[in-house]
Amino acid sequence: MARILVGKAIEMKKIFSIQGPYPVIRAALRARGWIERCMYGSKQQAQKRHSSGTSSLKYNDTLEDAEKEPNPDQLHSLMSRLVKNEMVYFYWTRDAINPNSLQKNQIINHFANAGTFTTKVGLCVNLRNLHWFDTADPGTFFPRCYSLTEEDERQAFIEDFRRTACTSLLRLIVERDQDLHRQKKEINHCSEQSLPSQMIYSALKVCHEYLEKLEHKDIDKTFKTPQTLTQDQWAEFLNSYYLVAHDGVQIKGSKHLVNSCKAMLQQLEKVNPQLGIDGKQNIWIIKPVAMSRGRGIKCVKHLDQILRPVDKYSAITSPSRWVVQKYIEQPFLxxxxxxxxxxxxxxxxxxxxxxxxxxxxxxxxxxxxxxxxxxxxxxxxxxxxxxxxxxxxxxxxxxxxxxxxxxxxxxxxxxxxxxxxxxxxxxxxxxxxxxxxxxxxxxxxxxxxxxxxxxxxxxxxxxxxxxxxxxxxxxxxxxxxxxxxxxxxxxxxxxxxxxxxxxxxxxxxxxxxxxxxxxxxxxxxxxxxxxxxxxxxxxxxxxxxCPLPLLRPSNHSASKSGGPGKVKESTVEKLPPLPKVVLKRAESMTKSRKAMICPTLPSESSVHKPVHxxxxxxx
Missing domain, CATH: 3.30.470.20 (ATP-grasp fold, B domain)
Structure with a gap:
């Protein structure tokens, strides 16, 4: 029976091999008449073969026992030994196989270079190229993401974090006003914890400049154009924002700016599809690239806490070790x-x-x-x-x-x-x-x-x-x-x-x-x-x-009648003769210059003859 099944499987090219614990795949293939060629090199398969008892039996004894007692496990183990020298036509493995080592009719379950979209950095970088393939905007289905180890990406993330802090502040002002209207209370601006309203004006200005940038109205600006906020002003703004967003501190005079905040949020919502998931806390999720299954991932809401691990390991790690992605603060629960x-x-x-x-x-x-x-x-x-x-x-x-x-x-x-x-x-x-x-x-x-x-x-x-x-x-x-x-x-x-x-x-x-x-x-x-x-x-x-004739310089000292003029002997004292080495070098340079000035051209007869x-x- 084993020989018949093996012969049929070989004829129909139904030999498979599995790497890893996939009992469902193994059972489904066997049900289709496929025979497994075990990878005996692995410790797991060796233990399995040893536990089945076939490793201590001789070939003839195993074949006779299999024909006497149709034990499924023993039968499959025997057939696996019978096809150990046959070519595998179906691979199901945990890791990718080099496709160059396979024949065209062999089936495998992994493509090469899949890491271009199955890694955190690969998915982040490649989705930015979607506009070359489709009119869709990746910002409508993929939270924005940055590779912190790349300097340009790091700077882009810092600008995004600051801008998101501004939009979050505007949302806080609007929602607090709505909550007070529902509760019919007044804001106590006399508290020692309240902050000046200047930070709201700064946030509105940053958002306004962002809208102008999207409409390309900043095209005339140069590097000399003063920034909206300096580095020190940004640090002060973020510290104030942390107090408002995380500690509940109030802002003086915010009630008079609610309508301006609402209008700005409405304009931003038209151009920013992720405004709805940004929330008010400005939380980001930082992920180490080289880890999986959630290891090393953490949520952070302070800029310095996000950049600290990158600065700590930047000198000893490879690029793109860390990515940071905007956390969805308002998920469906x-x-x-x-x-x-x-x-x-x-x-x-x-x-x-x-x-x-x-x-x-x-x-x-x-x-x-x-x-x-x-x-x-x-x-x-x-x-x-x-x-x-x-x-x-x-x-x-x-x-x-x-x-x-x-x-x-x-x-x-x-x-x-x-x-x-x-x-x-x-x-x-x-x-x-x-x-x-x-x-x-x-x-x-x-x-x-x-x-x-x-x-x-x-x-x-x-x-x-x-x-x-x-x-x-x-x-x-x-x-x-x-x-x-x-x-x-x-x-x-x-x-x-x-x-x-x-x-x-x-x-x-x-x-x-x-x-x-x-x-x-x-x-x-x-x-x-x-x-x-x-x-x-x-x-x-x-x-x-043939070469061109040499050009003869005109004799400016000739007489008007065409006869040779008399050249006056120079009264200057004669110089001593130059060394022979210098004379030979000058002579060779002169010849090379003549060759450059007078290139060879075809004869007159060949010039008028076309080349066929x-x-x-x-x-």
């Missing part, structure tokens, strides 16, 4: 708790770009109720690798499970209670699809478009108060560990459906693809054939060339 969404998508080709979107997703909650009064990771980071080690707060709503996860169907039920069920299908899901497509468009020419290659990615999103999705990051090799009942159900399903797309659908377009939906298939781009750079010019050489039969060939 479920029972007062923050969450993010893990959304899978599958890329089966980069030319033409082919993207599949998984219809199922799941939510990951933080263990503490949401609050901006504390910046602890238990409140603001939803990574399961962090939250699973923390104990859920007793103040958190009882409907959120202890394992901190929800199915998307549970979110839909919650939205139905809030009267927002329609927004999930009309706003959230289309927004996630569009964000993924735009992120892939910006890196399409940087990814190796090898055929018979696919890759499953995990995108993380957050929702704002209007249920608009905001892309946070894209992960390669997303975890498939069944850590909770939610992931045990969905991770197994997405792996099986991935095989349906990459194995079944590629053969039969009417095959079932599970919950995967084809959302984008670009028109194929023809790659021009390489002709090489070996250019050859063929033709006839120009013949019968000149051809240019590419080989």
């Amino acid at each position: 479920v029972h007062g708790t923050k969450f993010d969404i893990r959304q899978w998508f599958l890329v089966t080709d980069w030319n033409p770009l082919t993207v599949w979107f998984y219809k199922k997703c799941y939510l990951r909650f933080s263990t503490q109720p949401f609050s901006l009064d504390t910046l602890d990771s238990s409140v603001h980071l939803c990574n399961n690798s962090i939250q699973r080690h923390l104990r859920p707060s007793q103040q958190r709503h009882w409907n959120i499970p202890a394992h901190n996860m929800w199915l998307d169907d549970q979110l839909k039920a919650f939205l139905a209670e809030q009267g927002k069920e329609a927004l999930w299908e009309t706003v959230a899901v289309p927004g996630m699809k569009t964000s993924i497509i735009h992120a892939l468009q910006t890196v399409q020419d940087q990814i190796g478009s090898r055929k018979n290659t696919f890759e499953l990615y995990g995108a993380d999103f957050m929702l704002d108060l209007s249920l608009n999705p905001w892309l946070i990051e894209i992960n390669t090799s997303p975890t498939m560990a069944p850590s909770t009942s939610v992931t045990a159900q969905l991770c197994a399903a997405v792996q099986e459906d991935t095989l349906r797309v990459v194995l079944d659908w590629r053969v039969d377009c009417s095959a079932n693809t599970g919950d995967f939906e084809l959302i984008y298939r670009q028109a194929a781009v023809d790659v021009p054939q390489y002709l090489g750079a070996n250019l050859i010019v063929e033709g006839f050489a120009v013949k019968n060339t 039969n000149i051809k240019v060939k590419c080989k």
Whole structure:
């Protein structure tokens, strides 16, 4: 039986190999008639082979035992040994394989150079090039981000932080006035903690100049034009802003500037799509590039606290070690708790770009109720690798499970209670699809478009108060560990459906693809054939060339009758003769100058004769 199955698998080229703990993939491939060629070089496979008892048996004994007792584990282990010298046609690995070492008909689950959009810096930098591929604005779905180690990016972030402090201050003035009207109270400006209203005028002026910059009205300004605020004035402004935004200090005379603040915010809202998520605290999230699973990430709301780690490690670390991204201060909450969404998508080709979107997703909650009064990771980071080690707060709503996860169907039920069920299908899901497509468009020419290659990615999103999705990051090799009942159900399903797309659908377009939906298939781009750079010019050489006659200088001392004039002997004392070395050098320089002045030209007969039969060939 084993020989029959192995022979059939070899004939149909159904030999696979897996690196890592993917039991769902292994079982699904075996069900399709595939036989695994184990990677015995790994310690895990060696232990598995040893525990199965086949390593101590001889080949004939193992074959006879397998034929007597059809034990599935023993049978698969035997077939794996029978195909140990066969070529693998399907690889599912945790790490990428060098595609240059593979044949064209071998299938792998990783593309080359995926780090261009699955790293924090790569996604940040490449999305800025979206205008070359689409008319969409990345600021509508990706919170602005900067690489702090690059000097120009660092300066751009400082300007952004200061400008955001100004807009946050205007929002504070407006919202405090609205709260006082609701409570019918008056502001006590006589307190010792109140600040002068000059800082409001400064904020309005900074915002006004920002609007002029967007409209290119600052084109006539030069470096000599005085800045709105000097470095010292900015430091004083930010310290005052911290007192107002974080400590609740009042500003004298702010009531008279409420209308001006409202008008400015209305103008900014038309040009700044992220004004709604900026909030009032000016909180940013700083991320170390070289770490994953939420390690080293923290929320900060003081400029010096953000720049301090960069200044500390700038001398010993590589560029782009730190990125800083604007924190979404007004997220959509479920029972007062923050969450993010893990959304899978599958890329089966980069030319033409082919993207599949998984219809199922799941939510990951933080263990503490949401609050901006504390910046602890238990409140603001939803990574399961962090939250699973923390104990859920007793103040958190009882409907959120202890394992901190929800199915998307549970979110839909919650939205139905809030009267927002329609927004999930009309706003959230289309927004996630569009964000993924735009992120892939910006890196399409940087990814190796090898055929018979696919890759499953995990995108993380957050929702704002209007249920608009905001892309946070894209992960390669997303975890498939069944850590909770939610992931045990969905991770197994997405792996099986991935095989349906990459194995079944590629053969039969009417095959079932599970919950995967084809959302984008670009028109194929023809790659021009390489002709090489070996250019050859063929033709006839120009013949019968001769030098020009030497130019004779006119004799200014000749007599009017044309006879030679008498040259008076110089009365100057004769100089001693020059050395022979100097004379030879002067003679050679004279010859070279004559050659430059009198180049050789073709003869008269050849000048009027056209040159024929000149051809240019590419080989």
